[in-house]
Amino acid sequence: MGNDGDSVLQTFRDALIGLPLSHLWRGYGSAIFLEFGRLTPRTRRSGEAGNPTGELGLMIQWSWRIEDTVSILCGSWSQEHLWEPTFDLLRNKAVVELSVVGRLPEIVVALKESVYVSSFMTAEGDPQWSLFDRRGGTLRTLSVEEGRLKLDVDRSPLS
Incomplete structure (x- = not known):
């Protein structure tokens, strides 16, 4: 990750720190969405109600884990009955840090009370996560492409 990636990550970090995890939902398979x-x-x-979207959101397509300070509480390969009680531990907690780790950027969101959500890709290709900033009518998406942070900006109106 070069200086451009650092500054883009800092912009997302500045926007995210202090915001609560307002909604967490499961997508297809083991994908999770944090709003x-x-x-x-x-x-x-x-016409049915869908899951609401937050000002910022994080999608981890697969291979993720939720940790506290001493252990992994559950992950995408855990028994599914563990997921919802663990998700409940995260809901409404404020973000205290956002970082990327590793040579290939994996994302880590630290929440109050020392709980963490991390991407943790275990298959070929890039880490499969995307961070969304939906504020101001413009969608900004940070993800990984060819091992580097990539920012996409869509100025079309959000619906």
């Missing part, structure tokens, strides 16, 4: 800050309701194409 931070003020929530905006979403409606699916079918």
